[in-house]
Amino acid sequence: IAIRHYRGAQTRLWAAFNPAAPTHRTGVDQFAQPTTTTKWSRFVPLLSSMVGNSTGILLGFTRHNALSSAVLLDLPGTARRNRSPCLVCSGALGYGKSYAAKRITRAEIQRGAQAFIVDPGTEWDTALADVANKAVIDMAGQQFSCDPLRTFPAADAGGYWLDYLVPMMGLDPRSTGVRRLRTLLAPEARHRLGITSTAALMTYLAGLHAPA
Numbered sequence: 001i002a003i004r005h006y007r008g009a010q011t012r013l014w015a016a017f018n019p020a021a022p023t024h025r026t027g028v029d030q031f032a033q034p035t036t037t038t039k040w041s042r043f044v045p046l047l048s049s050m051v052g053n054s055t056g057i058l059l060g061f062t063r064h065n066a067l068s069s070a071v072l073l074d075l076p077g078t079a080r081r082n083r084s085p086c087l088v089c090s091g092a093l094g095y096g097k098s099y100a101a102k103r104i105t106r107a108e109i110q111r112g113a114q115a116f117i118v119d120p121g122t123e124w125d126t127a128l129a130d131v132a133n134k135a136v137i138d139m140a141g142q143q144f145s146c147d148p149l150r151t152f153p154a155a156d157a158g159g160y161w162l163d164y165l166v167p168m169m170g171l172d173p174r175s176t177g178v179r180r181l182r183t184l185l186a187p188e189a190r191h192r193l194g195i196t197s198t199a200a201l202m203t204y205l206a207g208l209h210a211p212a
Contacts, residue, residue, distance in 0.1 A: 053077065057107040059100065075108065102127045147198050149190075158185030161198070 015021040016028050051062045056074030078085040087104070089097040102124070105115050109131060117124050125136050137144040145151060148161040162173075162182060171178050183189060184201070195201050 057104065059104070073104065075104070076111070076113070098123065106131075145197075149185075149195070149197050149201065154187050154190065158182070158187065158190065161185055 012027050051064075051069075052059060052071040053074040054072065056072040056077070059071045059073040061068045062071055073087075075085045075087065089101050091097050105117070106128065109115055109128075119125070128134060135144075137146070139146065148164055149157045151157075152160050162178070162185065166173055166178055166181075184193070184195065184204075190196070193204060195204055
């Protein structure tokens with residue numbers, strides 16, 4: 001198959017009507033109007049790039065255009081704006097999620113806010129080492145405990161333990177096993193059996209033998 005054209009054929013005009021033809025080869029670009037996309041988008045703020053709040057802490061700068069406007073964050077003011085003060089930091093590894101979260105937390109603490117942080121490691125303890133009046137609760141340590149059988153009065157500890165752990169274990173509160181647990185965690189039974197903690201309860205249950 002051979003394709004040929006005669007003298008005087010408008011090859012560039014023919015190419016201009018092909019959608020995939022490059023405009024600089026067909027000459028179409030010289031007839032195009034200068035648009036904000038190709039000429040002025042990096043220098044003229046014709047597009048809205050409002051990110052964040054009008055007041056608050058400095059979170060960063062937007063790169064939507066060449067103006068690099070500041071991004072402010074006002075979490076305490078979200079209630080006045082009828083919004084939920086919830087912020088999610090998402091991104092790939094090493095993109096600064098943890099750094100941004102620590103900056104926001106430190107700024108809010110300096111403004112008088114309280115922070116409750118669940119940290120699987122110790123990075124937050126290191127990041128907020130200079131913050132006064134803080135408590136680091138190490139669940140694997142022995143200084144603090146969140147065991148309901150230890151932290152609440154004896155008359156209420158069993159009920160709080162059941163309310164907290166039975167749903168977490170996915171047990172039916174009307175089942176026979178939960179009824180037996182409720183009997184074991186009664187104040188009189190706990191005192192008689194020496195069940196003063198969850199560890200003691202597990203030790204007692206492990207020592208039980210199924211009937212022959």
